[in-house]
Amino acid sequence: MSAVWRAARAAAWRRRLQTVVIGLVVLCSATTAMLAMGLLDAASSPFDKAFDKQNGAHVVASFDAAKVSRTQLAETTRLPGVEAAAGPFDQVVVAVPKGARALPAGPLTVAGRAEPGGAVDRVEIVHGRWPAAPGEIAINQRFNVPLKPGALGSKLELPGNVSLTVVGFATSMSQSAGAWVMPEQLAVFTPPTSQMLYRFTSAATQQQVRAGLARLTAKLPRGSLDVSRSYLSIKAAFSGPSDDYLPFMTLFGVLGLVVSVLIVGNVISGAVISGFRHIGVLKALGFTPNQVVAVYLVMVCLPAVTGSVLGTALGGLLTAPVLESAFEGVETGTATITVGAWVPVVCLLGMPALAALAALLPALRAHRLPAALAISMGGAPRATRGLRMQRLLGGTRLPRSVSLGLAQPFTRPGRSAMTMGAIVLGVTTVTLSTGLTSTILAFNEAGNGGRTSEFFVRANRPGMGPTRTLSDPQTEAMLRSLPGTLTVTAGVFVGVDLTGQRQPLDVQFLRGDTPSLASRIVSGRWLEGPGEVVVPPAFLSQRGLKVGDRITLELKGEQARASIVGEAMEGGARFIWSSWETLDTLAPRLQADLYQVRLKPGTDAKAYAQAVKAADPGLRAEIDADKGESIDTATVVGFASAFTVLLTLVAALGVFNTVLLNTRERRRELGMLKAVGMTPWQVTAMTTTSMALLGAASGLLGIPLGMAGHRIVVDNVGSIVFPDAMKAVWHVPQLILPASAGVMIAVLGALLPARSAARLTIAKVLHSE
Numbered sequence: 001m002s003a004v005w006r007a008a009r010a011a012a013w014r015r016r017l018q019t020v021v022i023g024l025v026v027l028c029s030a031t032t033a034m035l036a037m038g039l040l041d042a043a044s045s046p047f048d049k050a051f052d053k054q055n056g057a058h059v060v061a062s063f064d065a066a067k068v069s070r071t072q073l074a075e076t077t078r079l080p081g082v083e084a085a086a087g088p089f090d091q092v093v094v095a096v097p098k099g100a101r102a103l104p105a106g107p108l109t110v111a112g113r114a115e116p117g118g119a120v121d122r123v124e125i126v127h128g129r130w131p132a133a134p135g136e137i138a139i140n141q142r143f144n145v146p147l148k149p150g151a152l153g154s155k156l157e158l159p160g161n162v163s164l165t166v167v168g169f170a171t172s173m174s175q176s177a178g179a180w181v182m183p184e185q186l187a188v189f190t191p192p193t194s195q196m197l198y199r200f201t202s203a204a205t206q207q208q209v210r211a212g213l214a215r216l217t218a219k220l221p222r223g224s225l226d227v228s229r230s231y232l233s234i235k236a237a238f239s240g241p242s243d244d245y246l247p248f249m250t251l252f253g254v255l256g257l258v259v260s261v262l263i264v265g266n267v268i269s270g271a272v273i274s275g276f277r278h279i280g281v282l283k284a285l286g287f288t289p290n291q292v293v294a295v296y297l298v299m300v301c302l303p304a305v306t307g308s309v310l311g312t313a314l315g316g317l318l319t320a321p322v323l324e325s326a327f328e329g330v331e332t333g334t335a336t337i338t339v340g341a342w343v344p345v346v347c348l349l350g351m352p353a354l355a356a357l358a359a360l361l362p363a364l365r366a367h368r369l370p371a372a373l374a375i376s377m378g379g380a381p382r383a384t385r386g387l388r389m390q391r392l393l394g395g396t397r398l399p400r401s402v403s404l405g406l407a408q409p410f411t412r413p414g415r416s417a418m419t420m421g422a423i424v425l426g427v428t429t430v431t432l433s434t435g436l437t438s439t440i441l442a443f444n445e446a447g448n449g450g451r452t453s454e455f456f457v458r459a460n461r462p463g464m465g466p467t468r469t470l471s472d473p474q475t476e477a478m479l480r481s482l483p484g485t486l487t488v489t490a491g492v493f494v495g496v497d498l499t500g501q502r503q504p505l506d507v508q509f510l511r512g513d514t515p516s517l518a519s520r521i522v523s524g525r526w527l528e529g530p531g532e533v534v535v536p537p538a539f540l541s542q543r544g545l546k547v548g549d550r551i552t553l554e555l556k557g558e559q560a561r562a563s564i565v566g567e568a569m570e571g572g573a574r575f576i577w578s579s580w581e582t583l584d585t586l587a588p589r590l591q592a593d594l595y596q597v598r599l600k601p602g603t604d605a606k607a608y609a610q611a612v613k614a615a616d617p618g619l620r621a622e623i624d625a626d627k628g629e630s631i632d633t634a635t636v637v638g639f640a641s642a643f644t645v646l647l648t649l650v651a652a653l654g655v656f657n658t659v660l661l662n663t664r665e666r667r668r669e670l671g672m673l674k675a676v677g678m679t680p681w682q683v684t685a686m687t688t689t690s691m692a693l694l695g696a697a698s699g700l701l702g703i704p705l706g707m708a709g710h711r712i713v714v715d716n717v718g719s720i721v722f723p724d725a726m727k728a729v730w731h732v733p734q735l736i737l738p739a740s741a742g743v744m745i746a747v748l749g750a751l752l753p754a755r756s757a758a759r760l761t762i763a764k765v766l767h768s769e
Contacts, residue, residue, distance in 0.1 A: 008299045009298075011296075024307065026308055026351050026352075028311065028647065031312075033315070033346075033350075034315025034316060037347070038316075047173070050173050053122075054121060055120055055199065056120075056174040057121045058198055058199050058203040058209055058231050059213055059228055060195065060197055061196045061198065061213065061225060061228040062193045062194070062226040062227050063193060064193060064223070064226050065192060065193055067223060070088050075219070076198075076219060077198075080215070081215055082199070083200055085119065085120060085199070086196075086197040087194070088194040088196055089112050089195040089196075090193075091186075091195040092192065092193070093107050093108065093110075094108050094158050095158075100156055102151045102154055102156055103178075107554065108179055109178045109179070110137070110186065110189075111181075112180070112181055112183035112185060113180050116170060119199075124171055124172075125138075126170055128166075128169060131181055134181075134182050135164060135185070136164060136167045136181065137167070137179050137181050137185075138168040138179060138180045138181075140169075140175070140177060141171050151169075152167075153165065153167070160188060160189070164185075173234070174231060174234070175229075176195065176197060206230060206232050206544055209232060226499075236541055236542045251709055251712065251713060258425055259426075262358075262418050262422045262654065292367060293360075293363045297360070297363055300358075305352045308348055308351035311351070315347065316339070316344060399685075401678065401682035405685065405689030405692075405693075415661070416658075419694060420697060423698035423746055424702040425651065425702070427699050427703065427706065427741045428702045429648065431702060431706020431710070432644075432709045434734060435706065435729050435730065436637070439726050455597040455598075455608065455609070455612075456596055457619050457622075458620045459475070459594075468618025470615070470619075471591070472592045475619065479597055479612070482615075483603075483611075484599050486600045488597050489511070489514070489596040490594070491508050491592055492508070492509055492583070492590055492593055492594060493507070493594070494555065494586075496553045496586070497553070497554040499551070499553075506572075509577075509578050509582065510579065510580060516596075517577070521569075522721045522723045523566065523567035524565050525566050527566070529581060530579055530584075530585070531581075531585075532562060532565045532578065532579055533576050533582070534564075534576065535571075536567070536569075536573070536576070537571075537720065540564075547564050549564050550562065550564070551564065553582070555587055556586075558585065567721065569720055597621075608621065609621035648741070651745050652748045655694075655748070655749025656750070658749075659750045660753045662687075663756070670683065683757055683758040684755055688751060691746035692750075694746055696743055698745075699739050702742060703738050714726075715727075
């Protein structure tokens with residue numbers, strides 16, 4: 001074994017360039033694999049572990065206590081398909097006033113539970129303790145935020161002169177309630193609903209959850225089920241942001257792995273062919289065929305292990321900020337957003353194993369070669385292949401250096417095929433990145449209105465500057481009267497409760513001209529009348545709704561039924577849009593405090609902002625304000641661009657290795673050509689032309705693959721639904737770069753070894769012979 005180790009180490013040192021190429025390829029592949037697997041693990045594993053640890057509820061259901069008795073609800077726990085159940089618990093929604101230290105103002109769902117444990121939804125205490133007597137309350141801590149000073153032990157004043165002491169903060173992965181009190185505490189609120197928590201034997205899909213709930217309600221009075229929520233919607237909210245990044249990161253990871261296999265196989269195949277003499281010498285010295293194979297496998301594993309370690313470490317460093325961006329603002333509960341230990345282990349062990357597997361087939365060729373044949377082949381390499389193509393091209397009017405270069409790939413068809421495969425994937429990556437960038441730019445253009453400048457005119461909040469003097473109608477009339485105004489859309493953001501949901505919604509109620517947002521509807525239509533809402537894709541997916549369904553909005557005891565009439569391209573799961581007529585049903589006295597103004601082309605934006613301030617000092621005009629997207633487009637484009645550069649360089653390294661092997665094998669031929677008068681420039685042209693042919697062919701194959709990959713990515717971004725117009729980005733200008741990418745990669749990789757071959761002197765070649 002020591003002899004194999006010494007021989008492999010010497011071979012790796014002798015082929016330093018090839019060793020570096022393998023190390024860099026594996027490093028890039030390990031980095032992309034670490035990122036993709038890390039994000040995939042963080043998107044599912046932490047939630048599942050925390051949910052199972054708390055024995056989370058597959059369904060949280062609220063029933064009308066006036067229509068169904070507690071005995072009837074208790075009987076549902078023994079139905080087939082119910083694995084475990086907890087309840088019934090009294091439940092009530094109360095209004096938290098402003099100024100509370102423990103939690104923000106707004107509706108709060110309070111459940112009566114004597115203890116945090118139980119068969120389902122074992123609530124975990126984060127700070128303090130569980131309520132032990134009436135007058136105490138434990139708050140469900142949201143977003144894992146630090147406690148406000150003095151929150152623990154503070155008083156929470158609720159309607160009806162009810163004062164509760166905050167004795168603890170807890171968290172529930174089921175999100176069954178916003179707070180908990182002792183059951184007898186809710187007697188003063190006359191709870192209108194009863195809460196049940198169920199776990200089903202089969203609940204892997206939304207269909208199975210609905211089927212389980214249907215079996216329960218079939219045994220209860222009609223209409224007794226008030227509202228229900230599946231744990232899958234909570235899981236979707238948990239992993240939804242990371243799902244935006246996962247498709248393209250996975251695709252780039254797969255591309256990196258395939259490029260690694262092709263280039264490693266190419267390097268080892270070339271090492272075997274160029275090392276025939278070395279193989280013969282090893283066998284003549286007594287190395288067995290298995291030991292010769294082991295030499296070449298160890299030679300590959302040395303740089304592969306190094307590249308794997310460095311790539312895993314680099315991927316680990318990049319994973320932290322990517323996860324932080326992907327899970328920003330997500331309610332994680334007790335789930336810890338970390339990458340499982342199996343991910344780096346798989347990268348550390350899998351990448352060298354993949355490299356060794358790629359090297360195995362060409363290394364087996366060395367296993368079969370007899371010593372005498374290997375030495376004779378190494379001393380006089382055959383040059384009969386490709387002669388037919390050389391003769392065919394020699395009869396054309398092409399310069400001789402070009403015709404010889406075009407025939408060169410046919411001399412080593414296997415090596416040329418693997419090199420071409422690496423270039424094809426490089427072109428695929430460039431095409432994918434170009435298309436993805438075009439789609440994101442089109443997305444941002446649609447968000448910016450596409451044609452005119454936009455202002456957001458805001459009324460100052462109390463304590464944030466001068467109070468506006470104009471009323472809401474007067475402000476809108478003033479804006480419409482200013483020179484340069486094209487459209488005005490008035491709006492106000494209101495926190496509204498969705499019936500059956502603990503988390504409130506941020507609803508923007510709009511009136512006036514149709515906003516630019518209307519151009520971003522991908523399904524249905526924009527608002528046209530009362531009782532209508534437009535929602536983002538994340539809102540629909542996390543709640544199992546679709547366009548056409550109806551929801552109920554609640555605000556301070558008032559309710560408004562609304563139909564989902566349209567789906568916008570993007571947005572957060574808690575943000576929707578509705579008409580001003582719907583707001584009149586909930587809160588008729590509210591006034592608009594935000595005005596979206598589109599300016600006519602050529603209008604001086606700065607002068608317009610000054611005119612607004614002069615009309616009312618309490619108004620602030622901000623051009624292009626609040627244009628954030630639900631997915632970080634800079635991260636997407638930056639990541640795609642970075643890995644496009646990496647994979648392009650890796651593909652160029654594959655070309656570099658091929659040209660290096662070709663020139664070493666053709667030293668005798670190059671010396672002969674220079675002896676008969678071929679200039680260094682012609683040698684360079686001949687060598688680069690041979691790779692340019694592969695690059696041109698690779699461009700024709702790589703562009704369709706890149707277009708297919710682009711469609712896969714844009715169709716699977718979780719929080720955005722791109723319309724067909726943003727997917728159809730392939731026009732002549734967009735195809736110029738991918739079409740030329742193959743040739744550029746080939747020439748970039750071939751240039752240095754070609755120049756080195758051009759500098760070979762006849763005397764040096766004859767001396768080596």
